[in-house]
Amino acid sequence: MARRRKRVIEEAEHQDRWMVSFADFITLLFAFFVVMYSISSVNKGKYETFSESLDKALFHSEKVLREVEPIQVGTIPTRIQPIELPNLITVTQEEHQLSEEIMEEKRRLNEVSDEFQRALQPFVESQLVGIKKHDFWVELEMNSELLFASGKAELSGKAIPVLEKVAEVVRDVPNVINVEGYTDDVPISTGIYPSNWDLSSARATSVVKELVKNNIPPTRLSAVGFGEFHPIADNKDEAGRFKNRRVVLVLMSQAFARYGMTDIERAKALKLAPQTETQQPEPVEKAPDAPAQL
Structure with a gap:
């Protein structure tokens, strides 16, 4: 009785593996630009706070944190300064x-x-x-x-x-x-x-x-x-x-x-x-x- 030959199924080579690496690269690049944009639009206090927090988290630095203003969440309120009028007459x-x-x-x-x-x-x-x-x-x-x-x-x-x-x-x-x-x-x-x-x-x-x-x-x-x-x-x-x-x-x-x-x-x-x-x-x-x- 003749034996049947087992058909060897060869796995097809995936041609789109590069997309995974590309997507990771794009995600990191996007994160990089987000960080760059965020640090470019904050004030000095925000930048110093972010820099010291990142340094402490990554390098476990024991720097003494300087007194900085807390990071403002939301829109920073604008303080309207009163306009000084010369020779303003106050009626007594x-x-x-x-x-x-x-x-x-x-x-x-x-x-x-x-x-x-x-x-x-x-x-x-x-x-x-x-x-x-x-x-x-x-x-x-x-x-x-x-x-x-x-x-x-x-x-x-x-x-x-x-x-x-x-x-x-x-x-x-x-x-x-x-x-x-x-x-x-x-x-x-x-x-x-x-x-x-x-x-x-x-x-x-x-x-x-x-x-x-x-x-x-x-x-x-x-x-x-x-x-x-x-x-x-x-x-x-x-x-x-x-x-x-x-x-x-x-x-x-x-x-x-x-x-x-x-x-x-x-x-x-x-x-x-x-x-x-x-x-x-x-x-x-x-x-x-x-x-x-x-």
């Missing part, structure tokens, strides 16, 4: 109180302006009286024809009732009053008034005296003469000269009046750099124009 309680006083004074001046408008309405309509309202003063402009005869400084009979109404409006408010006299440019030369300076100052003084008679405290009043040097109209014609001959009552804000706030109080109220009393011993404030005080 005292400054707030002064600001409230300024606002209250503005409201009071507005009320005075409205009272002038009501009390002197007929004269306003006839353009003998004008009222100008500002933030820190009120101007009551009266034509000289309403108060004086030509070339005279004595009050006329029709001026007395007008000034009585003015006194009623300003009597109960504490603001100082500058009485300003103006003339036209027609020269005057008499034994009593050698120049328009003298005439304008005398007219302002006559108005001040009449206000004192009507119980306005003298400490609130001042008389100023401007002469012909601050016209509001052209002196070439009679209409312009008529407007320029006038007396103006300026009801001043206490913040700007000479005998109102001190320099330090005024600086705080207006948010200005304060000055000490030694730098400016006596505050001097003037009306909107710089008058010649006589």
Whole structure:
């Protein structure tokens, strides 16, 4: 009986063994780049901590660990530094109180302006009286024809009732009053008034005296003469000269009046750099124009 031959099965040679070694190589290369990237993006503290930990694990080194910051896990919080602003103004309680006083004074001046408008309405309509309202003063402009005869400084009979109404409006408010006299440019030369300076100052003084008679405290009043040097109209014609001959009552804000706030109080109220009393011993404030005080 014939024997069957055993068929020898030869194992086939695997052609893809290289992939195992290649995959291990790629994995190590990937790990190497991960480590390189991680140590390149950490701060100094993280790097020193990682280096010492790796050295101790691999070489069993007994180095004394230096104090380092712990490795931060997650996003490192950002500390926002406050922005320093130069000359930052902090509103104190005292400054707030002064600001409230300024606002209250503005409201009071507005009320005075409205009272002038009501009390002197007929004269306003006839353009003998004008009222100008500002933030820190009120101007009551009266034509000289309403108060004086030509070339005279004595009050006329029709001026007395007008000034009585003015006194009623300003009597109960504490603001100082500058009485300003103006003339036209027609020269005057008499034994009593050698120049328009003298005439304008005398007219302002006559108005001040009449206000004192009507119980306005003298400490609130001042008389100023401007002469012909601050016209509001052209002196070439009679209409312009008529407007320029006038007396103006300026009801001043206490913040700007000479005998109102001190320099330090005024600086705080207006948010200005304060000055000490030694730098400016006596505050001097003037009306909107710089008058010649006589």
